Amino acid sequence: MKTSERGVGASIPRFEDDRYLEGRGRFVGDIRMPNMLEVAFLRSPLAHAEILGIAKPEGAAHQVFTAADLDGVQGIRADSGLPGFRSSVQPILAADRIRHVNEPIAACVAATRAEAEDLADLTRLDAKPLPAVHDMLKARDKDAPLLHPEWEENAFLESGFEQGIEAAIEKATVTVRRQYRTARQCMSPMEGRGAVAYFDDQADQLVIITSTQMPHIVRNGLAECLGLDQGRIRVIAPDVGGGFGYKGILLAEEVVLGWLAMRLRRPMRWIEDRREQLAGNANCREHWYDITGYASADGKLLGVDCEAIVDSGAYSAYPFSACLEAAQVASILPGPYVMEGYRCRTWSVATNKPAILPYRGVARTGVCFAMELVIDDLACELGIEPAEFRRRNLAPAEQMPFVNITGKIFDSGDYVEALDRAVKALDLPALRARQEKGEPDGRLLGVGLSIFCEQGAHGTSVYSGWGIPMVPGYEQATARMTPDGGLELRVGVQSHGQSLETTLAQVANEVLGVEPGKVRLVHGDTALTPYSTGTWGSRCMVMAGGAVATACEELAERVKAIAAKLLQAEPEQITLADGEARGPSGSVSLSRIGAAWYHAPQDLPEGVDAGGLEATKGYKTVRDTGTFSYACHSALVLVDPETGEVEIERYGIVEDGGVLVNPMVVDGQVWGGAVQGIGTALYEEMPYDSEGQPLATTLADYMLPGAAESPSIVIDHMETPSPISRFGQKGIGESGAIGPPAAIGNAVNDALRGFGARIGQVPITPERVLAALAAGGQR
Numbered sequence: 114m115k116t117s118e119r120g121v122g123a124s125i126p127r128f129e130d131d132r133y134l135e136g137r138g139r140f141v142g143d144i145r146m147p148n149m150l151e152v153a154f155l156r157s158p159l160a161h162a163e164i165l166g167i168a169k170p171e172g173a174a175h176q177v178f179t180a181a182d183l184d185g186v187q188g189i190r191a192d193s194g195l196p197g198f199r200s201s202v203q204p205i206l207a208a209d210r211i212r213h214v215n216e217p218i219a220a221c222v223a224a225t226r227a228e229a230e231d232l233a234d235l236t237r238l239d240a241k242p243l244p245a246v247h248d249m250l251k252a253r254d255k256d257a258p259l260l261h262p263e264w265e266e267n268a269f270l271e272s273g274f275e276q277g278i279e280a281a282i283e284k285a286t287v288t289v290r291r292q293y294r295t296a297r298q299c300m301s302p303m304e305g306r307g308a309v310a311y312f313d314d315q316a317d318q319l320v321i322i323t324s325t326q327m328p329h330i331v332r333n334g335l336a337e338c339l340g341l342d343q344g345r346i347r348v349i350a351p352d353v354g355g356g357f358g359y360k361g362i363l364l365a366e367e368v369v370l371g372w373l374a375m376r377l378r379r380p381m382r383w384i385e386d387r388r389e390q391l392a393g394n395a396n397c398r399e400h401w402y403d404i405t406g407y408a409s410a411d412g413k414l415l416g417v418d419c420e421a422i423v424d425s426g427a428y429s430a431y432p433f434s435a436c437l438e439a440a441q442v443a444s445i446l447p448g449p450y451v452m453e454g455y456r457c458r459t460w461s462v463a464t465n466k467p468a469i470l471p472y473r474g475v476a477r478t479g480v481c482f483a484m485e486l487v488i489d490d491l492a493c494e495l496g497i498e499p500a501e502f503r504r505r506n507l508a509p510a511e512q513m514p515f516v517n518i519t520g521k522i523f524d525s526g527d528y529v530e531a532l533d534r535a536v537k538a539l540d541l542p543a544l545r546a547r548q549e550k551g552e553p554d555g556r557l558l559g560v561g562l563s564i565f566c567e568q569g570a571h572g573t574s575v576y577s578g579w580g581i582p583m584v585p586g587y588e589q590a591t592a593r594m595t596p597d598g599g600l601e602l603r604v605g606v607q608s609h610g611q612s613l614e615t616t617l618a619q620v621a622n623e624v625l626g627v628e629p630g631k632v633r634l635v636h637g638d639t640a641l642t643p644y645s646t647g648t649w650g651s652r653c654m655v656m657a658g659g660a661v662a663t664a665c666e667e668l669a670e671r672v673k674a675i676a677a678k679l680l681q682a683e684p685e686q687i688t689l690a691d692g693e694a695r696g697p698s699g700s701v702s703l704s705r706i707g708a709a710w711y712h713a714p715q716d717l718p719e720g721v722d723a724g725g726l727e728a729t730k731g732y733k734t735v736r737d738t739g740t741f742s743y744a745c746h747s748a749l750v751l752v753d754p755e756t757g758e759v760e761i762e763r764y765g766i767v768e769d770g771g772v773l774v775n776p777m778v779v780d781g782q783v784w785g786g787a788v789q790g791i792g793t794a795l796y797e798e799m800p801y802d803s804e805g806q807p808l809a810t811t812l813a814d815y816m817l818p819g820a821a822e823s824p825s826i827v828i829d830h831m832e833t834p835s836p837i838s839r840f841g842q843k844g845i846g847e848s849g850a851i852g853p854p855a856a857i858g859n860a861v862n863d864a865l866r867g868f869g870a871r872i873g874q875v876p877i878t879p880e881r882v883l884a885a886l887a888a889g890g891q892r
Contacts, residue, residue: 120623121840124777127615128630129608138352141307141324146380149309152370153229153383155219155236156393160247160465160805161258162211162240167219170235177236178220178373180208186372187338189363191429193436194580198270201261201435203428203468205338205365205372211240212260212427213467214807215393220369222377226384245465245805249424250401252462260427260463269425269435273458274443274519281416281454285407289490294874295479295854296798297399297424299809300472300789301817302609304354305385306394310370312378313347319371322349326361326607327647330583332639334363334431339371346371350637353609357789358471359395360609361649363431392810396799397472399424400438400479406487407454412497414506416454419446419483425461426468432583434468436461440579441476444519446484449508449528449566449743455518465805471649473786474851477567478793482875485563485855489862490871499859500536500562504529507564514836523566523741524835524843531767532564534829535745538765544749556751556760559864563855564745569651569844572737585652587731589643590660592621592668594726596711598692598704599631602664605645606657607637610785611846612778613653619774620658623840624665625672626689627703643729651844654774655740659839660732667728671721675706678718732839740835740843744768746787746852750860754868754886757879759795759861761824766852769831770845771838779845780828786849787826792818794854795876865889 119125132138155177169177188202207218221232244258251257252267260267282288308323319341325331328348336343353360370381385394404419421442429435439461446457472478492502508515510527517523539560548558576584591603600621608614618632635641645657673687676694679701680687686696693700709716710726734740749763766783773779796816800808809815834841854875861872861882870889874881 119629120619121772121774123619124775125615125619125629127612127778128618129612129614140304140352140354141309141322142384144309144322144382146309146311149380149382150222150224151226151229152373152381153221153226153233154217154366155221155233155238157207157211157214157216157218159211159240159242160214160245161243163243164207164209164211164240166239168237170232173232176222176232179218180204180206183372185340186368187340189334189338189365189431191431191433193270193433195270195272195436195440198436199264199268201428203365203430205368213393213465214805215389215467217365220373222373247464247801247803247805249399249422249462249464252464253460260465267463269429269461269463270440271458271460272436272440272443275456276518277454278416278418278456279454281407281452284409285415286410287408287491287494288405289487289494290405291487291490292873293402293404293483293486295398295400295482296876298397298472298793298797299391299395299799299815300357300359300397301390301395302355302357302359305387305390306360306364307384308364308367308370309380309382310374311380312374318345318347319375320347320349321367321371322351323367324353324360325350326353326356326609326649328607328637328639329605329644330432330647331363331367333582335368335371338368348639350607353607356609356648357473358475358649361471361647362434387812388810391815392807393467395470396426396467397469398479399469402483404483404487406491408491408495412495412502412505414450414452414491416452417447419457421457421459423459423461424464424466424469426464426466428468430468430470433579433581434470437471438469438476442480444521445476445568446480447518448484449517449523449564450506451508452518466801473789474847477565477847477851478790478854481563481565481851482854482858486858486862486873489859493866500532500541503532503562503564507532521568522736522738524837525833526741526743526769527831527833528564528743531743531745531769531831534767535562535747535765538827538829539747539749552751556753557864559750559752559860559862561748561856561858561860561863562745563852563859564743565851566741566743567651567844567848567851568739568741569847570655570734571650571652571739572733574737575739583646585646587733588645588656588660589729589731590657590664591643591727591729592661592664594668594672594703594707596707598702598707599633600625600627601633601635602661603635603642604657604661605642606648606653609648611648611653612775613657616654616774616778617658617661620661621665624662625669626691626693628692651846654842655734655838655844656732658774658842659734660730662839663732664728664730667730668726671724671726672703672706674718674721675709676701679705679709679716735837740771740838742768742770742843742845742848744848744852746856748856748860750857750864752861752864752882757882759877759882761791761857764824765827766849767829767831768845768848769833770848771835771843772832772841773830774840774842776830779830782846783828783849784826786847787853788818788823790850790853791823791857793875794857796822798876
């Protein structure tokens with residue numbers, strides 16, 4: 114749906130790409146400052162221990178800082194107002210107790226990173242090991258050691274939802290109960306985390322340059338921990354080499370660097386290495402489900418009953434992480450399906466592992482895996498093709514906006530159409546015939562589907578009930594026309610792969626007619642941009658796009674008033690397009706209009722708006738419960754019953770992100786997300802041993818999918834406009850990562866079904882495939 118050659122709907126090339134491809138990006142690792150010192154951290158080798166003492170190196174004690182040195186610094190508290198929530202305080206540097214491997218204990222400062230690491234090696238930790246809580250399924254046992262002694266059990270929160278489940282159970286003729294598990298993962302952006310801190314004496318400000326998705330939220334947290342007024346802190350996010358949620362929290366390392374910069378009055382830099390990232394900083398997505406599906410003989414899904422556990426690690430990361438996954442499981446598990454009854458209880462358990470962080474597709478990836486696999490098994494129990502079972506139970510297009518059983522308001526869409534397109538693209542009858550015939554090489558063919566929705570652009574009403582320190586309100590943007598007719602946009606969101614420099618310029622073009630190439634985006638700096646909760650939850654194009662459009666609309670009215678005077682017309686007769694204002698008898702360039710305001714005010718009309726050619730406006734969607742994009746993923750796999758290897762032969766995605774501001778950018782988002790989802794499905798896993806030790810601390814041990822592991826992915830776009838957003842756009846940034854584990858899991862189970870074998874855990878490794886075949890009784 115393209116409404117302009119350069120505006121909303123146009124696939125124009127990304128403006129960001131030139132500097133990235135030519136090596137002109139500016140990341141934290143590129144920043145050098147005079148007299149800058151490097152920081153390395155002594156980190157815990159133990160998962161759970163009591164600290165007895167820390168011995169600094171002789172002759173270098175002034176270069177090593179522990180918790181005892183951090184005068185006036187508060188720990189990180191990221192609480193929720195949800196009833197029953199148990200609070201934790203994450204120490205900036207561990208003081209009395211260690212709660213996970215790699216927890217920072219001491220900050221070591223030197224002229225080079227190598228020298229700082231040598232100091233860390235010379236710093237001695239004396240600690241008494243304690244039993245580690247490593248298994249989330251046993252964390253709540255009465256004899257489990259408590260991570261936080263003041264707690265009654267190792268759980269941040271128990272949450273749940275129930276409606277009509279008993280009646281649904283009574284009606285059911287088919288029942289399927291399954292247990293599913295997803296692995297703990299490490300999101301791995303190309304650029305790890307890092308920060309530079311210095312104190313600006315002239316401005317009397319602490320300046321933190323950090324690789325973050327949410328500069329304003331980081332400033333909030335820094336102010337709390339360091340006891341500073343927010344006006345004395347400036348947070349800058351330069352180019353950010355990927356985020357995926359990993360850079361959506363306040364870091365203890367950022368607090369340390371800020372304190373050191375003020376204490377030593379020298380610039381400080383810390384760059385995370387990959388072992389730090391894997392061993393202790395980037396954990397997520399460890400779920401367990403005990404789920405039962407109920408259906409009638411005619412293929413109607415009657416209800417779902419589920420208990421779910423999420424391993425939340427040792428602390429709640431700021432602004433909030435401990436219950437972000439488990440609490441959402443209860444509300445989003447039913448997805449787009451119509452059902453009469455539903456019950457779900459979830460626990461956010463605490464273990465001696467790093468805090469889980471929000472990873473692309475928060476909670477939805479695990480929920481989709483559990484729900485879609487049980488959907489396939491219900492269909493098979495009934496003898497119905499899984500695609501047909503879905504078709505009978507998806508929310509119909511004519512019921513949009515559809516309110517599902519947990520009260521989610523689906524704004525628009527045609528889920529059945531997405532399913533039908535995916536099935537048609539597969540040519541399912543031909544694949545079933547091929548499956549019946551068998552593969553010449555003895556491998557097993559399997560076909561799998563998954564369908565899901567992605568709630569994005571959450572608003573105030575969604576987050577205010579959580580009682581957390583990050584509630585989105587009106588997203589603001591500033592639009593300022595320059596004297597030569599260009600446009601400067603200032604937004605509080607931060608771009609780390611969303612192509613905001615391009616897409617927000619397209620929005621401005623749509624409203625103001627300014628050439629996208631003449632638009633400059635200012636973002637990632639708390640001193641220069643409006644307040645924002647940042648970039649998360651697929652919100653940028655809905656919320657920041659809406660804010661830019663609103664600010665540009667305000668600016669357009671002022672531009673038209675000036676143009677009307679210059680063209681001797683009425684403002685309502687003026688239209689804006691292609692870098693000029695057009696009236697009944699001629700046109701005038703935006704540069705001429707800019708010159709009138711800045712250089713020739715004698716040409717301005719009487720009563721001109723004194724706000725000039727600059728406007729700041731706020732935006733909310735019509736209903737702030739979020740937009741709902743969705744997709745149907747399809748996978749065709751070949752499973753080798755001798756080796757357990759899984760090959761993806763074909764992969765397809767039918768997605769609906771509403772009106773696509775730039776379809777090419779959407780393709781990139783969906784492709785990248787799908788590859789991450791394939792990693793979840795087949796490769797990525799961070800195992801821990803019984804002492805809480807991580808067992809994949811290098812990229813030789815932790816497998817990430819690359820080009821060789823990524824199939825060709827075919828994307829089919831549907832565009833059902835959202836009725837609640839400015840252009841009908843929906844959030845689409847997480848969608849690609851949600852569907853692959855379920856689609857691939859269903860495809861593998863489809864291949865194994867004739868052997869009585871079934872997979873219920875990701876990643877689907879060769880070892881697990883062979884174990885499933887053995888458990889099924891055949892190899």
